[in-house]
Amino acid sequence: MPKEIDSIPVARPSFDGSELMGIRAVLESGWVAQGPEVERFEKLIALREGARFGVAASSCTAALQLAIRALGVGKGHDVIVPAFTFIATANAVVSEGATPIFADVDEETFTLSISALKNTVLSYELREGALINPATGNALRLIIPVHLFGLCADIPAVNAIALKAGLLVLEDAACAIGARIGEKGQGTFANPSCLSFHPRKSITTGEGGMVLTDDEALAESMRSLRSHGAEVSGYERHTKKDYGLLMPEFNGHGYNFRMTDVQAAMGIAQAARLDSFIAERRKLAEYYSSLLEDIGYLKIPHAPPGYLHTYQSYVCRVDEKAAGGLAQAHQLRNNVMLALAKRNISTRAGTHALHNTGYYKRLYSLRESDFPAADRCEKLSIALPLFVGMTRAQQELVAKELATAFKNLS
Ligand SMILES: Cc1ncc(COP(=O)(O)O)c(C=O)c1O
Numbered sequence: 001m002p003k004e005i006d007s008i009p010v011a012r013p014s015f016d017g018s019e020l021m022g023i024r025a026v027l028e029s030g031w032v033a034q035g036p037e038v039e040r041f042e043k044l045i046a047l048r049e050g051a052r053f054g055v056a057a058s059s060c061t062a063a064l065q066l067a068i069r070a071l072g073v074g075k076g077h078d079v080i081v082p083a084f085t086f087i088a089t090a091n092a093v094v095s096e097g098a099t100p101i102f103a104d105v106d107e108e109t110f111t112l113s114i115s116a117l118k119n120t121v122l123s124y125e126l127r128e129g130a131l132i133n134p135a136t137g138n139a140l141r142l143i144i145p146v147h148l149f150g151l152c153a154d155i156p157a158v159n160a161i162a163l164k165a166g167l168l169v170l171e172d173a174a175c176a177i178g179a180r181i182g183e184k185g186q187g188t189f190a191n192p193s194c195l196s197f198h199p200r201k202s203i204t205t206g207e208g209g210m211v212l213t214d215d216e217a218l219a220e221s222m223r224s225l226r227s228h229g230a231e232v233s234g235y236e237r238h239t240k241k242d243y244g245l246l247m248p249e250f251n252g253h254g255y256n257f258r259m260t261d262v263q264a265a266m267g268i269a270q271a272a273r274l275d276s277f278i279a280e281r282r283k284l285a286e287y288y289s290s291l292l293e294d295i296g297y298l299k300i301p302h303a304p305p306g307y308l309h310t311y312q313s314y315v316c317r318v319d320e321k322a323a324g325g326l327a328q329a330h331q332l333r334n335n336v337m338l339a340l341a342k343r344n345i346s347t348r349a350g351t352h353a354l355h356n357t358g359y360y361k362r363l364y365s366l367r368e369s370d371f372p373a374a375d376r377c378e379k380l381s382i383a384l385p386l387f388v389g390m391t392r393a394q395q396e397l398v399a400k401e402l403a404t405a406f407k408n409l410s
Pocket of ligand 1 (some may be wrong): 059060061085086088089097131148172174195197198207208209311410
């Protein structure tokens with residue numbers, strides 16, 4: 001095998017030295033906790049994504065928790081979450097004391113199914129102006145659509161349902177910085193949205209997240225919540241004469257969900273390359289699609305017209321019909337992934353069907369068939385290697401090995 005294709009990871013962050021320079025400057029400044037770099041990073045990302053405010057956090061999971069809490073959602077409330085997403089979307093709801101209610105997804109896009117969302121909302125009873133869960137008495141308050149793998153969920157449709165039903169919307173945009181529907185990008189759909197800067201995302205801070213919002217009061221509330229409910233940040237206290245000697249006032253309970261200036265410096269350097277990263281990811285995806293369209297067993301990713309997919313992940317599905325049924329297609333998908341692993345090509349299942357995870361399955365006594373589309377997405381999806389700097393030769397090898405594996409194993 002040629003050297004460059006000895007081993008192909010499923011994802012790899014791209015650094016060019018500018019991150020190191022930024023981090024070095026932070027270390028030399030002597031202030032490494034949340035401070036001026038975090039503020040710069042927040043402003044930069046908010047501006048880039050078209051939101052008024054950015055509130056950085058230690059992860060997207062933490063960002064989701066801050067937003068859920070600041071929106072006033074918690075105990076006694078239900079939150080609709082797609083059944084196919086990373087587990088953090090639902091875990092953030094549980095951590096805030098609320099109850100995630102799963103709704104099935106659209107298999108073509110992997111995002112929240114609008115008909116499933118409508119049916120879920122319709123299963124609630126309207127009592128004194130609130131939508132009440134007839135089984136538990138909980139009030140439905142929030143919908144969290146997820147922009148999975150870099151493709152926006154159908155937010156105009158979600159917003160229309162939410163408006164009619166009097167519900168809040170919080171977008172899980174962990175994978176989707178830069179994603180758009182037509183002229184509008186995530187972060188501009190009139191809802192708070194949460195980004196992740198984990199290394200598998202388009203830009204990284206190691207770990208990190210951010211809530212984007214146009215609502216100043218919400219932003220203020222999240223800034224306080226991420227720092228134990230303090231009214232003044234540590235940096236302000238240490239840099240402003242009047243605050244220095246005083247302990248901050250804590251008027252509410254909060255967390256330590258702060259991002260550090262070291263991480264933010266890395267994020268600022270990465271953000272300068274975001275447009276080129278997205279352009280390269282889209283080009284890589286386009287080339288994959290041209291290489292893979294003839295593998296009869298594989299369905300390549302789909303973006304509805306007008307949607308700008310940023311390909312945080314390039315996720316295909318094994319064709320259930322071509323394979324002769326779900327069980328056979330699932331087995332084939334697993335065998336193909338193993339065959340690629342033996343050739344040093346790393347792949348992953350797209351993400352989780354939450355109702356199949358041990359925790360949620362036990363908690364709600366769920367069966368695989370309760371959310372059939374999510375179940376199929378989990379069993380049939382396969383994320384192929386895609387990262388900035390990936391060569392055409394690497395992509396061609398992945399496509400060739402995939403074709404061989406399907407031929408030998410089907
Ligand atoms: C859809 C989705 N939501 C939330 C998260 C959580 O992000 P983080 O790892 O930054 O907490 C992820 C991370 O992979 C994700 O894919």
